[in-house]
Amino acid sequence: MTAPVEAPARRTTPTPPFHHLIRLTDDTGLFEHAQYAIARREHGYCTDDVARGLLVVSREPDPAPALLRLAETYLTFLVHAQAADGSFHNRLSFERRWTDRPELGDWWGRALWGLGTAAARHPAGWIRDSALRAFTAGAARRSPAPHAMAFAGLGAAEILRADPGNELAATLLADAASAIGWPDPDPAWSWPYPHLSYASAALAEVVIAAGHRRGDVALRAAGLRMLTWLRDAHLADGHLRPLPVAGWTRRTVRQRYDQQPIEIAALADACATAAEVTGDEQWLVTVGQCVQWFLGDNDAGVTMWDRATGGGFDGLTAQGVNVNQGAESTLALIATLQHKRTPRSR
Template sequence: MNTDDTLLLSQPALFTISQMPDLNFKHISNLTDKTGIIQHALFAMPNRKEGYCIDDNARALLFAVWACKNNKRDQITHDLLLVYLSFIHYMQSEDGYFRNFLSYTMTATEDRGSEDSFGRTMMALGYLINEGPSHLLTRTAHGIFTKAYPHVNKLTSLRGIANTIVGISQIIKYQYPDDRKRNMVINLADKMVAMYKHSKSSDWHWFEPILTYDNAMLPLALLNAFEVTQQDEFLTIAFESMAFLESKVFYDTFRPIGNLGWHKQGGPIATFDQQGIDAMAMVLFYQQAFRLTGEQLYLARMYKCYQWFLGDNDMGLSLYDFSTGGCADGLHTEGINLNQGAESTLAYWISHLVVASTLSA
């Protein structure tokens, strides 16, 4: 990141809701059936051969919570929320863990999903409990969350831990004070701090020796941990690690770490393929940073990352499809991936709702 880029990102951006696309959840509705949201698409058509996953249904639940909050009279998103929550309930095993993948023929392909999918599910449930549109939905989500909670302290995956911290932090806000859950947040955040200190060197300020996907979720988790514990070390490492990430992804445009090689310590930074979940994670981080500090520079950076979806990127191409309401699966060397899967479409709409709510606050 050069001096001009630093200057650009330190100033508030002139950005208004009028510059954002109108709400259009048509593609999300098309991807969703009575079971859940189908994870992949063949262009704009649901690809039923690929079935469902709890990762995307958790993201879809988070989307629906915020869409309902944005428009309390929107029956469509309320109905979608019920579908996604029901899917998560169905995928929870008796032991409290979650299965991740489900075929279109209703066959679960594993006994237990990844820790990453567990964390994303706990995060979405936490937001539903804290910000959900009805008491009955809150109670349902709380029951699922409580059944899974005994496994939280066993987590070892960075992203599983990070997403779970965000989810538990939402629960604490809902039923403040909650010293037991606050202590759990401290335990989990301490795990992240230990990983950070183990990996950190003079020129590498990150939690592991590689930058991969969903990177901003890691400092975001520590911002959430700071908010509910007021432990300064969490705040310090959150901003220190984010400054390092910013030095790797901000150029003339926002450039997420490419998944064709990622960025290993001491190695080159992969430019492509860029994915929407990375832009979404940045948007979520900057929203939280602005909430905690009130500093306008975080708004500028949030807008910059959001506009990546709309064409402020290396290719100058909009990944968001105004005609369908879907979002391309990634930005490649030859252009955009024309498939509009659940992950990318939800990444766009979650980012959209976060930015819109911040502008209207």
Template sequence: MTDNFGIIQFAKLTEPDLSSGYTLDDNARALIAAALHYKKFRTKSALKLVSTYLNFLYQVAKPDGYFNNYINSNHIIDKQRNIQENSEDPSSRALYALALVSITKEIPKRFRKQAHSLFEKSFQKNITFSSPRAIAFYIKALHCLLSKWKEPKTLAVLRSCCEQLIILYEKSCSLDWEWFEHYLTYSNAILPEALILGYKITGEKRYLEVSEKTLDFLIKNTFKDNTYIPIGQSGWFPKEGIRQYFDQQPEDTTATVEALNVMFQVTNEKHYKELAHIAFNWFLGDNVLGQVVYDRTTGGCYDGIGKKFINLNQGAESTISYLFARLSFEE
């Protein structure tokens, strides 16, 4: 899926679809995966990928501290599409990738310095986010940095971001709806995960309390009879509405696995670890269709589960999502 420029967005079955171009979102994901893989296995191929994806992020950085998301197949920024679509989530994910690389001591110093320098250019612009998932990714980025450097400004920004999520929760929650929004959509678990990480840094019990309530609410609505069932993309799950079951996306499964593993690490409550394994098994066939989503032959991952069929395309997001989920058990 990766050429000398970056990781290609989509695939037609197992063949990369170059016409789909590239996205910051996928290359930030890929940078995180390559960094985690290199940390664990120290392979030259993973380090080469770190270099490729890091260079991609430099190519799409903007002077205001945010990033362009869409790049055409000819390596030219798609200005119209970037203007039309909000780039908060991809920009924040990119900052998390940069923060992770900058603190991973196994990665050569030159790459760590490059990553930290690009992160600082955005951080010094005092960028802000309003999208809940963008806020959550930024918290993950700041948590990375604060685990190594106890900078007062970084801590203050992390607290501010955590408070943003708390406010969203207080505005949306009710007796039977313990959540940050009036709907469950994609990558839901990153929101409670961010507050868990905020608690790890600050010791603020309110962050832990809300993260536990919201993660338990998510568990209640996505696990049934020892099977993980992500919220369906075809309509999601609105508050006081009907929960959709299809199409199920690998990215959502991964977010759940990661959040459950982090919650286990913080609370040492074993049922979170057990649920993480159940969710991971969604990739291996323990899902509503009883179909394997991870392709052992290619190392790729199918793009999702429909009502009757698996989407057999193996795009960047799906393939990286599987790798994230697998690597999260190594932390």
């Protein structure tokens, strides 16, 4: 579903909009997909998106009552998604039936990221306490998937902000960095793997965070080298050109489309962390470019969100904007705008 959407003449930074996120949330969880701005109930809910929802609402320093309600809904969903062994279901039907078995996929990592952020940042004490219990139950597990480990490691880094002596979180963060590995010494491909897939900046971010927390100068430098190379790979014609949904394999021609907002949000997160740990405000320039990508400074020169609904558009294709406003793209918009409002708050 595409439509031309003209970029505004003045690209002033809006405040993070939550009204579409509220629209996509019922008393059970967060609907994954939307047709334009209407939730597609038949597709149900997923832990991946609910965890990201808990993350963004927990970042709000003074949440309105509606956002407190979202946090309660998302936290309740994650607690019920978690199995006794710390793994998580991912998919819940609209009829409130789990359609999968609890496992340690990306959703396990994202659940720990959301829970860690809530435990460290949320202003409500009972939410912090409940989130910490669920995080602790899952943090002893390990996934074979590097992305899942990266997301879990970012949750551990959040816990360590509030409780630097938390040994469980420190061990998880260290293990996440080890799971990702070291970048290739070739400056033309400073990455641990021959293929870049989705939300790649999260892998660099967790290596940076682990090096910083451990005082490991070499590890932190490796993460910064990864992120510098990835940032430069995103730049084209003076703006950001995120990696396509198909990814990019070493020594192949990189495709331009389809571009998805999750890549921009992951880059904004990682660059905000790099600015925090290094004090180098050049990283905040990239955060600003991430914001501007949503506001129209992109390959097509179009806005990537709907001001009327508050929803983020699902992607930028060769034919134009996919104007459906699902949870992932809306959460990516909110997360990115949160950094611009308080760029050093991470």
